Structure formats: C-alpha cells, structure tokens
Amino acid sequence: MNSRSPVFYSADAVRRVLNWPMVNEAVETALKAVVATPTIQDDKQQAPPYSQSHVSQPARSVTSANKEHSKMLLTMPAFVGNYRLTSNGMGDDSSAVSCSTLACKVVTSFRSNQLLQPPLPSISANILLFDPGTGELNAIMAGTDITTWRTVSASLVATKYLFFRRFGPHAERELAINVAIVGCGVQGQLHAAAMCANFKVNQLNLYNRTESKAQQLANQLEEQILKADNNCNAPNKVNIKVCSSAREAVQQVDVICVATYSKEALIQASDLRDKRSVHINAVGAGEVHFGEVAADIYEESLVYVDCMSNAEHELHGLPAPIVGELGAVIIGGSYPTEQAVTIFQSMGMASEDACVAEAVQMALASCGK
Ligand SMILES: NC(=O)C1=CN([C@@H]2O[C@H](COP(=O)(O)OP(=O)(O)OC[C@H]3O[C@@H](n4cnc5c(N)ncnc54)[C@H](O)[C@@H]3O)[C@@H](O)[C@H]2O)C=CC1
Ligand SMILES: O=C(O)C1=NCCCC1
Numbered sequence: 001m002n003s004r005s006p007v008f009y010s011a012d013a014v015r016r017v018l019n020w021p022m023v024n025e026a027v028e029t030a031l032k033a034v035v036a037t038p039t040i041q042d043d044k045q046q047a048p049p050y051s052q053s054h055v056s057q058p059a060r061s062v063t064s065a066n067k068e069h070s071k072m073l074l075t076m077p078a079f080v081g082n083y084r085l086t087s088n089g090m091g092d093d094s095s096a097v098s099c100s101t102l103a104c105k106v107v108t109s110f111r112s113n114q115l116l117q118p119p120l121p122s123i124s125a126n127i128l129l130f131d132p133g134t135g136e137l138n139a140i141m142a143g144t145d146i147t148t149w150r151t152v153s154a155s156l157v158a159t160k161y162l163f164f165r166r167f168g169p170h171a172e173r174e175l176a177i178n179v180a181i182v183g184c185g186v187q188g189q190l191h192a193a194a195m196c197a198n199f200k201v202n203q204l205n206l207y208n209r210t211e212s213k214a215q216q217l218a219n220q221l222e223e224q225i226l227k228a229d230n231n232c233n234a235p236n237k238v239n240i241k242v243c244s245s246a247r248e249a250v251q252q253v254d255v256i257c258v259a260t261y262s263k264e265a266l267i268q269a270s271d272l273r274d275k276r277s278v279h280i281n282a283v284g285a286g287e288v289h290f291g292e293v294a295a296d297i298y299e300e301s302l303v304y305v306d307c308m309s310n311a312e313h314e315l316h317g318l319p320a321p322i323v324g325e326l327g328a329v330i331i332g333g334s335y336p337t338e339q340a341v342t343i344f345q346s347m348g349m350a351s352e353d354a355c356v357a358e359a360v361q362m363a364l365a366s367c368g369k
Contacts, residue, residue, distance in 0.1 A: 006137045006138055006139050006140050007138065007139040007140075008139070008140050008141075009139060009140070009141040009142060009360070009361070009364065010142055011142035011144065011145060013142075013364060014141060014142050014145055014146060014360055015145055017360055017363035017364055017367070018145060018146075018149050018360065019089065020089075020153070020156075020194065020197060020198055021088065021089030021090055022088070022089035022359050022360075022363060023089070023149045023150060023153045023356055023359070024089065024153050024156060024157060024198075025085065025086065025089040025090075025091060025359070026085060026089075026150070026153075026352070026355040026356045026358070026359040027150050027153040027154050027157055027352050027355065027356065028157050028330065029053075029083055029084070029085065029355050030055075030080065030349060030351040030352040030354070030355040030356075031154070031157060031306060031325070031326050031327035031330060031349075031352070032053075032327040032330055032331055033053040033054075033055045033080055033083055033327070033351060033355075034055050034057060034306070034307050034325065034327055034349065034351055035325050035327040035328045035331060052082050052083075053080065053081060053082050053083040054079075054080075054081040054082060055078065055079065055080050055081075055351050056078065056079040057077075057078045057079075057307065057309075057310070057349060057350050057351050058077060059309070059310060059313040059314070060074045060075060060076040060077075060310075060350065061074065061075045062074050065108075065110075069287055070110070070111050070112060071108070071109075071110045071111075071112070072108065072109045072110075073106070073107075073108050074105075074106075074107050074108070074109065075104060075105070075106055076104065076105040076106075076107065076348075076349075076350035076353060077103070077104040077105075077350055078101075078102075078103055078104075078349070078350035078351040078353070078354045079100075079101070079102045079103075079132070079354075080099075080100065080101050080351050080354050080355055080358075081100045081132070082098065082099075082100055083098075083099055083100075083355065084096045084097065084098055084099070085097055085099055085355070085358065085359050085362065087362065087363075087366060089359070097362065099355075099358050100132045101129070101132065101354040101355065101357070101358045102129070102130040102131070102132040102135070102354075103127055103128060103129050103130065103350070103353060103354035103357055103358075104127070104128045104130075104350070105125055105126070105127045105128075105143055105147070105350055105353045106125065106126050106127075106128065106143075107123060107124065107125035107126075107143065107147060108123070108124050108125075109122060109123055109285075110122060110124075111261045111286075114185070121144060121186055122185070122186070122261075123144060123147055123148070123186065124144050125142075125143030125144050125146070125147045125353075126140055126141065126142060126143050127140070127141045127142075127143040127146065127353055127354075127357045128140055129141060129357055129358075129361065139361065141357050141360065141361070143353065143357070146353060146356050146357060146360065147348070147353065148186055148187060148190050149190065149356065150348075150352040150353060150356045151187060151283060151346060151348055151352075152187065152190045152191050152194045153194075153352075153356075154306060154326075154344070154346050154348075154349075154352060155191060155194075155257055155281035155283060155344065155346060156194055156195075156198050156199075157326065157330070158279070158281055158304065158326055158344035158346070159172075159195075159199070159255055159279055159281065159344075160172045161326065161329050161330050161335065162279050162304060162326070162329065162335070162336055162342045162344060163177075163254065163255055163279035163342065164199075165333075165335040166277075166335050166336050166337060166338050166340070167338065172198075172199060173200075174200075175200065176200040176201070176202045176236070177199060177200065177201060177202065177253075177254040177255055178201070178202055178203040178204075178205070178252060178253040178254050178255075179192075179195045179199075179201050179203070179204050179205070179253055179254070179255045179256075179257070180204075180205040180206075180207070180243075180249040180250045180253040180255070180256045180257070181195075181204070181205070181206050181207070181217075181249070181257050181259075182207050182246045182249060182250065182256065182257070182258040182259070182260065182266055182267065182292070183207075183208060183209075183258060183259045183260035183262075183266075183284065183292075184206055184207070184208035184213045184214045184216075184217045185208075185213075185259065185260070187259035187283055187284075188206075188208070188217070188257070188259045188260075189217050189220075191257040191259060191281070191283070192204060192206065192217060192221060192257075193221065193224070195255070195257070196221070196225075196238050200236050201236075201238050202236075202238070202239065203238070203239050203241065203252075203253070204221070204238050204239070204240045204241070205241050205243050205248070205249040205250070205253060206218055206240065206241070206242050206243065206249065207242075207243045207244075207245065207246050207248070207249035209260070211242065211244065214242045214243070215242050218240045218241075218242050221238070221240055222240060225237075225238060246258075246266040246267050246271070247267070247268075247271040250267050250271050250272065251271060251272075251273060252273050253273070253278070254277065254278060254279065255278075255279050255280075255281070256278065256279070256280045256281070257280075257281045257283065258280065258281070258282055258283060258284060258292045258293065259283040259284050260284045260286075260292055261284060261286045262284065262286065262291060262292050263286050263287060263288060263291045264291065265291065265292060265293060265294035265295075266292050266293075267280075267292070267293055267294060267297065268294040268296060268297065269294065269296040269297050269299075269300060270296075272297065272341065275339075276300075276339050276340070276341050277338055277339050277340070277341075278341045278342075279341075279342045279343075279344070280293060280297070280301070280341070280342070280343045280344070281344050281346060282343050282344065282345050282346060283346045285347070285348070288317075289314060289315060289345065289347060290315065290318055290319070290345060293343065295319040297341065297343070298318065298319040298320035298343065299319060299320055300341055301320060301340075301341040301342060301343045302323045302336055302340050302341070302342045302343070303318070303320050303321070303322050303323055303342075303343045303345055304322070304323055304324060304325065304326050304329065304342065304343070304344050304345065305322055305324075305325060305326070305344075305345050305347065306325065306326055306327075306344075306345075306346060306347055306348070306349050306352075307325065307347065307349050307351075308322065308324070308325050310347050310349065311345070311347065314347055315345065315347075318345070320343075322345075326344060
C-alpha cells in the first residue's frame with residue numbers, strides 16, 4: 001500500500017512557475033532524448049552527454065467518446081531516464097540536476113466544448129508522476145497549461161533550429177521575422193504571444209474562422225505590448241494585423257503556426273511567398289494530423305517530426321517523406337538550406353510533458369510551494 005497520499009499541484013500553482021527558459025530547456029531536452037542513441041562505432045570517448053539519457057515512450061492510446069471521434073481521451077505514458085535540467089532553465093552546468101521521470105498524461109480533446117455557454121477549453125489534462133524507484137504515485141499535476149506551453153515551446157524550438165539556424169548560429173537573436181498565426185484558439189493565442197516574447201517579430205498576422213476571436217487576440221497583445229513599453233522592457237515594436245483569410249495571413253511571412261481542428265487544408269502552395277524560405281509549425285490535430293496544410297505544400301517541403309516512432313503510428317498517408325526528428329537536427333547541426341520550405345509536424349510527446357512536469361515540480365520545490 002502507498003505510504004502517503006499523492007501531492008496535488010493545482011493549475012494556479014503550475015501557472016505561477018511556468019516561464020519560457022524553463023519550458024524551452026525541458027522540451028529541447030525531451031526532443032533530444034527521444035533521438036535514438038547512436039550506436040555506430042560506439043566511440044565512448046566521443047559519446048555526447050545526451051546519449052546517457054533513455055526514453056521509453058509507447059504510442060498513446062486513444063479512446064473515442066463518440067462515433068464522430070470528436071471527443072477523445074488519450075493516455076500518454078513516458079519514462080525519461082538520466083537527463084539533466086538546470087534550476088533556471090539557462091542550461092548552466094553549475095545548477096544542473098540529474099533527473100529520471102516516470103509519468104503518464106491523461107488528456108481529453110473535446111472540440112465541441114468551444115460551443116458550450118460559457119465555452120470550456122477543448123483540451124483538458126492531468127499528469128500523473130510516479131516514483132521511478134518504487135512505482136508509487138507521487139503527484140498529480142494539472143496538465144492543461146503544461147500541454148499548451150510545451151506544444152508552443154516545441155514550435156519555438158523548431159523555429160529556432162529549422163528556420164533561424166539556416167542563417168547563422170545566432171540568427172534567432174539577430175534576425176527579425178514576420179509571423180502568421182492561423183487559428184486563434186488556446187494554442188494560437190499562446191503561439192502568438194510566445195513568438196513575440198522569444199524572437200524579434202516585425203509583423204504578426206492573425207487569422208481565425210470567426211474574425212472577432214482574432215481581433216480579441218490582437219487587442220490583448222496590443223495591451224501587453226503597451227504595458228511592456230511603459231515598463232521599458234518591450235522586446236521590439238510588433239505590427240499586428242487581423243486578416244480575413246488564411247491566404248492573406250501567410251502570404252508574406254517567414255514563419256507560419258497553424259493550430260485548428262480543420263480537416264480541410266487552410267493554406268496552399270500558391271499562398272506562400274514566391275521567394276520561399278518559409279517554416280511552418282503544423283500543430284493542429286483533428287482526425288488527421290496533417291489536414292490543415294495542403295498536399296502541394298508538403299510535396300515541396302522538408303518535413304520534420306518530434307518522434308519518428310510516433311509518426312509511424314499516427315501519420316499514415318502523410319503526403320511527403322519525413323526527413324527526420326527535430327532532436328537529431330539540434331544534436332547534429334545539419335540545418336535546412338536558406339530557401340527551403342520546412343514543416344515541423346508536431347504530434348506532441350509524453351516525454352515533453354514528463355520533462356516539463358519535472359521542471360515545474362523543481363521550481364515549486366525551490367520556492368517552497
Ligand atoms: N501537436 C500537439 O502537441 C498538440 C496539438 N493540439 C491541437 O491543436 C489544435 C488547436 O487546439 P486548441 O487551440 O486547444 O483548440 P481551440 O478549440 O482552443 O482552438 C481551435 C481554433 O481552431 C479554429 N477552428 C476549428 N475548426 C476549424 C476549421 N474547420 N477551420 C478553421 N478553423 C477552425 C477555431 O476557430 C478555434 O479558434 C487542435 O487540433 C488540437 O488537437 C493540441 C494540443 C497539443
Ligand atoms: O499531445 C497532446 O497532448 C495532444 N495532442 C493532440 C490532441 C490532444 C492532446
């Protein structure tokens with residue numbers, strides 16, 4: 001019998017400690033850890049530190065709660081063994097702690113929740129954290145915000161390595177970009193704010209099926225930017241535009257984030273700018289993960305995924321071959337060419353949830369909560 005009751009970490013507690021350096025570090029760690037440890041001529045002397053970690057991440061189970069598969073319960077288990085996190089998310093070795101995490105996220109995706117009065121979020125999650133030594137349940141952590149933050153963070157990491165790094169080793173700090181957000185729901189809203197918080201964004205185009213939602217997001221972002229301006233810590237001036245079509249939003253941009261439930265393609269190759277050099281974070285997951293982006297874009301793109309073994313289960317019929325895992329690009333440094341169209345096909349990984357939940361637990365422990 002379990003000797004003590006599991007701790008419960010509420011959504012408020014989690015929200016208090018979430019920040020981009022911490023989440024980005026945990027997500028980048030998970031993306032690297034899932035990359036199979038290289039075995040080729042296993043030269044122990046040259047083995048990089050990431051090869052010490054170990055991930056077990058079986059395909060998630062999906063339980064439909066209606067015939068249309070629009071109400072789903074997913075279980076997402078993962079073990080991430082022997083990886084390192086720093087206390088401030090800055091990657092400095094002096095504060096790095098060695099971690100092993102055994103976790104299972106239980107998450108529902110009920111897209112009709114948006115139609116309720118008042119609406120509820122479509123995605124709702126909790127993360128179970130187990131003692132990796134005894135298997136006992138140690139904690140239950142509210143996981144809805146972690147799901148949003150770690151998904152957005154995966155898009156940030158993908159943008160850094162698949163887009164910026166084609167232009168040089170510090171391009172993510174130096175180069176200003178134009179960004180389009182297609183779908184201004186929970187994911188789209190945080191993608192918009194995070195792109196502006198983590199990169200130099202000149203132009204931010206917003207498109208949503210119901211235009212008022214895009215307008216509402218524009219107003220919120222303007223307010224945040226104004227506040228940052230008044231506090232003299234504004235990153236840079238962002239020009240925000242609400243667009244009346246996805247085509248208008250994506251036409252002249254460098255980076256596109258698409259996060260809807262659409263089964264039909266929302267963007268086509270003819271919508272992209274002539275001078276290519278475009279990166280797309282394809283986040284939405286209806287019945288088909290890749291429905292939001294037209295086949296003619298996939299056909300001219302280099303497609304990267306978070307996890308190859310999950311892709312084998314979930315990306316049947318993808319209209320292009322997969323080049324590889326994002327983690328392998330981070331580790332190996334083989335970035336796309338400047339003019340490439342790249343797609344990060346984000347499925348979402350249990351190991352990201354596990355590493356972020358561990359980082360959140362560390363942060364809460366360090367501030368005595
Ligand atoms: N890749 C990943 O790791 C994750 C992916 N997701 C996926 O991201 C997508 C968005 O999730 P949330 O922002 O939480 O949902 P949400 O319900 O908050 O927002 C969805 C947005 O998409 C728009 N939309 C829905 N159907 C559409 C259609 N047919 N055509 C055009 N626009 C449409 C709605 O207007 C809404 O603004 C979902 O597909 C969800 O499954 C969610 C979590 C993690
Ligand atoms: O990775 C996740 O978490 C989810 N992905 C697809 C939709 C539900 C949640």
